[in-house]
Amino acid sequence: KSTSGFNRYNARVNIDANIVDKYLNLSADMAYRQEDRNSIAGSTSDVFNNMHRNPQTDPGRFPDGNLGKVSLGVNPIGLATEGGWVKDRKSVLNTRFMLDFNVPGLEGLNLKGIFSYDKIFNSIKRWTTPVDFYVWNKITGEYDGHSPNREGAELKQTYSTSQAMTFEFQAAYNKTIAQDHQLGALFVFSRSEGADENFWASRTKYRIYSIQQLFAGPDKDKDNSGSASETGKVGSVFRLTYNYKEKYMLEANGRLDGSEKFPKSKRYGFFPSVSAAWRISAEPFMEPFSGVLSNLKLRISAGKLGNQNIGDFAYAPTIALGGASANYILGNNLVTGSVQTSISNPELTWEKANQLDLGIDFGLFNNRIAGTIEAYYKRTTDLLWEVPLPLESGFGTSLTNIGKIDNKGIEFTLNTVNISTKDFLWTTAFMISYNNNKIKELYDGKQDVNKTLFVGRPIGQFYLLKSEGIWQTNEAAEAAKYNAQPGDRKILDAKKDYVINGEDRDFCGVSTPKYYGSFTNTFSYKGIDLTAFFTFAGGHKINNSLNRYLNSFNVWGNMSENYYKYYWRQDRPNNKYPAPRVGSAYANGDGTDANLQKGDYLRLRNLEIGYSLPKNVIRNIKASNIRVYFSVQNLFTATEFTGFDVESSDNTNPYPNARSFIGGISLNF
Numbered sequence: 001k002s003t004s005g006f007n008r009y010n011a012r013v014n015i016d017a018n019i020v021d022k023y024l025n026l027s028a029d030m031a032y033r034q035e036d037r038n039s040i041a042g043s044t045s046d047v048f049n050n051m052h053r054n055p056q057t058d059p060g061r062f063p064d065g066n067l068g069k070v071s072l073g074v075n076p077i078g079l080a081t082e083g084g085w086v087k088d089r090k091s092v093l094n095t096r097f098m099l100d101f102n103v104p105g106l107e108g109l110n111l112k113g114i115f116s117y118d119k120i121f122n123s124i125k126r127w128t129t130p131v132d133f134y135v136w137n138k139i140t141g142e143y144d145g146h147s148p149n150r151e152g153a154e155l156k157q158t159y160s161t162s163q164a165m166t167f168e169f170q171a172a173y174n175k176t177i178a179q180d181h182q183l184g185a186l187f188v189f190s191r192s193e194g195a196d197e198n199f200w201a202s203r204t205k206y207r208i209y210s211i212q213q214l215f216a217g218p219d220k221d222k223d224n225s226g227s228a229s230e231t232g233k234v235g236s237v238f239r240l241t242y243n244y245k246e247k248y249m250l251e252a253n254g255r256l257d258g259s260e261k262f263p264k265s266k267r268y269g270f271f272p273s274v275s276a277a278w279r280i281s282a283e284p285f286m287e288p289f290s291g292v293l294s295n296l297k298l299r300i301s302a303g304k305l306g307n308q309n310i311g312d313f314a315y316a317p318t319i320a321l322g323g324a325s326a327n328y329i330l331g332n333n334l335v336t337g338s339v340q341t342s343i344s345n346p347e348l349t350w351e352k353a354n355q356l357d358l359g360i361d362f363g364l365f366n367n368r369i370a371g372t373i374e375a376y377y378k379r380t381t382d383l384l385w386e387v388p389l390p391l392e393s394g395f396g397t398s399l400t401n402i403g404k405i406d407n408k409g410i411e412f413t414l415n416t417v418n419i420s421t422k423d424f425l426w427t428t429a430f431m432i433s434y435n436n437n438k439i440k441e442l443y444d445g446k447q448d449v450n451k452t453l454f455v456g457r458p459i460g461q462f463y464l465l466k467s468e469g470i471w472q473t474n475e476a477a478e479a480a481k482y483n484a485q486p487g488d489r490k491i492l493d494a495k496k497d498y499v500i501n502g503e504d505r506d507f508c509g510v511s512t513p514k515y516y517g518s519f520t521n522t523f524s525y526k527g528i529d530l531t532a533f534f535t536f537a538g539g540h541k542i543n544n545s546l547n548r549y550l551n552s553f554n555v556w557g558n559m560s561e562n563y564y565k566y567y568w569r570q571d572r573p574n575n576k577y578p579a580p581r582v583g584s585a586y587a588n589g590d591g592t593d594a595n596l597q598k599g600d601y602l603r604l605r606n607l608e609i610g611y612s613l614p615k616n617v618i619r620n621i622k623a624s625n626i627r628v629y630f631s632v633q634n635l636f637t638a639t640e641f642t643g644f645d646v647e648s649s650d651n652t653n654p655y656p657n658a659r660s661f662i663g664g665i666s667l668n669f
C-alpha cells in the first residue's frame with residue numbers, strides 16, 4: 001500500500017479601507033497555508049539505487065506476500081512499502097500591512113509604510129521500521145529463514161520555526177511640467193530581521209510498534225540536538241526618472257545595502273545604475289512608416305549588482321561543541337569539548353557584478369508582431385568561493401572573494417497574433433536566451449583550481465580522459481603496451497607516451513546549457529481554449545552516472561539488458577561496451593567522457609484545454625465567468641539523454657518528473 005500523499009489548504013483575506021478620502025488608505029493582506037505531506041521513511045534515492053543494483057531475477061515478493069532477500073543491499077519493494085513513514089506538517093502564515101498617504105497640499109507626494117510578518121512552523125515525524133526479508137530454498141521448498149534490515153524501530157521528531165519581519169518606508173514624488181515633462185523621484189528604506197530555531201529528538205530499538213511516540217522508546221538509546229540562527233539586512237534605494245512625451249526616458253538608481261553576513265568593516269555595499277531609452281517610432285520622421293512599424297524603442301542601461309548568497313557568519317571562525325573530535329576525558333569523566341571547524345576571513349565582502357545591457361523593442365502591424373532583442377555583458381568580481389587551503393592549516397577550504405568571470409549573452413522574445421477573427425484566435429509567444437561565460441581570473445596567478453575551474457574556460461567544464469571505443473582483436477599488440485587487451489576500453493593517449501594518466505585529459509563539453517527558452521501556442525474558439533507550453537534547452541552535456549552501473553560489468557550491482565546484448569565479445573566485436581572482465585581499466589567509464597550524453601531536450605511542460613460557459617447562461621446565477629478545464633503536465637519529452645529526467649540534478653538515482661493530470665472549475669462572481 002502507498003504511504004505517499006499530499007494535501008494543501010489555503011485561506012486568504014484581503015482588506016482595503018479608505019480612511020480619509022483621496023488621502024489615506026489602509027490595506028491588509030493575510031494568507032494562511034497548511035501542508036500535510038506523507039512519504040516513505042527511506043529516501044527515494046535509496047529505493048532507486050537498490051532497484052538498479054539488484055538483478056531482475058531476485059525475488060521481490062513471494063506468493064504468500066513475504067519479501068525476498070536480494071543479492072545486494074535491500075529489497076526496494078520493502079523500503080517503499082514496509083520500511084516506515086514520514087508525516088510532514090507545515091503551517092505558513094504570510095501577512096502584509098500598508099498605509100498609503102497622499103500628502104495634502106503637496107500634489108504628487110506619496111508616502112507609504114509597509115510592514116510584513118511571515119511565520120513558518122514545521123513538524124516532521126519519521127517512523128522507521130525493520131523489514132523482514134526471506135530466503136527460499138528451492139530444494140526443500142521451504143524458507144531457510146529471514147532477517148530484518150535493522151534492530152528495532154526508530155522514531156525521530158523534528159520541530160522547527162522560522163519567522164521574518166520587514167519594515168519598509170517609501171517616499172515618491174511625481175510631477176508633470178508643461179504636459180510634456182514628467183519628473184519622478186523615489187526613496188525607499190527597508191529593514192528586515194529573521195530568526196530560525198530547530199530541535200529534534202530520537203529513540204531507537206523500539207520493541208513495541210503499536211505506540212509510535214517518543215516516551216514509548218528505550219531510555220538508553222536516545223539522542224537530541226538543535227540549532228538556532230538570526231539574520232538581518234538593512235538597505236535604502238533612490239530613483240530619479242525623467243520622461244519627455246514617452247519619447248526620451250532617463251533613469252538613475254542607487255542601492256545602499258548592509259548585510260550581517262559580512263564583518264562590520266565590509267558590511268555595506270553601494271550599487272548604482274543608470275538607463276536611457278529612445279522611442280524612435282514617436283519621432284515625426286517615422287510617421288510615414290507608422291502603418292507597418294507601430295513601435296520601435298532603443299534601450300541602454302549600466303549598473304552594479306551585489307550578491308550575498310552565503311551562509312550566516314561565514315566570515316567568522318565557527319566552534320563546534322561536543323562530538324568525537326571535541327570531547328575529552330578529565331578525571332575519568334567524559335567532558336564536552338569544543339573545536340574550531342572553520343577559519344575566519346575578516347576581509348569577506350559582497351560579490352559584485354558590473355553589467356551593460358542594450359535592447360530593442362519592436363512592434364509591427366499594430367503590434368500583431370512584437371518582441372524584444374537584448375544583449376548583455378556582465379563582469380563579476382570578488383566571487384564568493386571556497387578556496388582550497390594547505391593541509392597544514394588544519395582546514396579544508398576558506399570562503400574568499402576571488403577572481404573574475406565574464407558573461408555575455410543575447411535574448412530574443414517574439415509575440416505574434418497569427419489569426420484573429422470574430423470566433424477564432426491563435427497567438428504565439430516565443431523566447432530564447434543564449435549565454436556564454438568565461439573565467440578571466442582566479443587567484444594568486446593560478447590557471448586552474450583542482451582541475452575543475454580553468455582560466456579562459458566556462459564554469460562547469462568537463463575535463464576528462466577521452467574514450468575511443470574498445471580495443472579490437474587486431475589491436476592486441478598495441479593494447480598490450482597500455483597493459484590492456486581486446487575488449488577493454490580504449491583511452492586516447494594524448495601525450496603518445498604509452499601511459500594513461502591525468503595529463504591525457506582534455507575538455508569535453510560543459511554542464512550548463514548554452515541556450516534555453518520556451519514557446520507557447522494558445523487557441524480559442526467560441527469559448528473553447530487550448531494552450532500548449534513547451535520548454536527547451538541545449539548546447540550542454542550531462543554525465544549520466546547511472547550508466548556506470550548499468551552499462552558495465554561489475555560484481556556489486558546489476559547490469560542492463562542493453563549491456564548483455566551489446567558488450568564486446570570475440571564473436572561479436574563492437575565499440576559499444578567493454579567485455580565483462582573484472583579489473584578491466586575504465587570499464588565503467590569513470591574519469592572518461594564515456595558516460596557524457598547530450599543534454600538537449602524539448603519538453604511539453606503543460607497542455608491545457610478549457611471551456612468557458614456562455615455569458616447568457618451564467619448571467620442567471622450572477623457569475624461573471626465559469627470555466628471548466630483539464631490539463632496534463634510533463635506530457636512529452638524529446639531528448640537523446642537516456643537517464644530518468646534530463647532536468648534532474650541527480651543523474652544516478654533521481655525521482656522521475658511526475659506526469660500530472662489536473663482538472664477543475666474556475667468560478668468568478
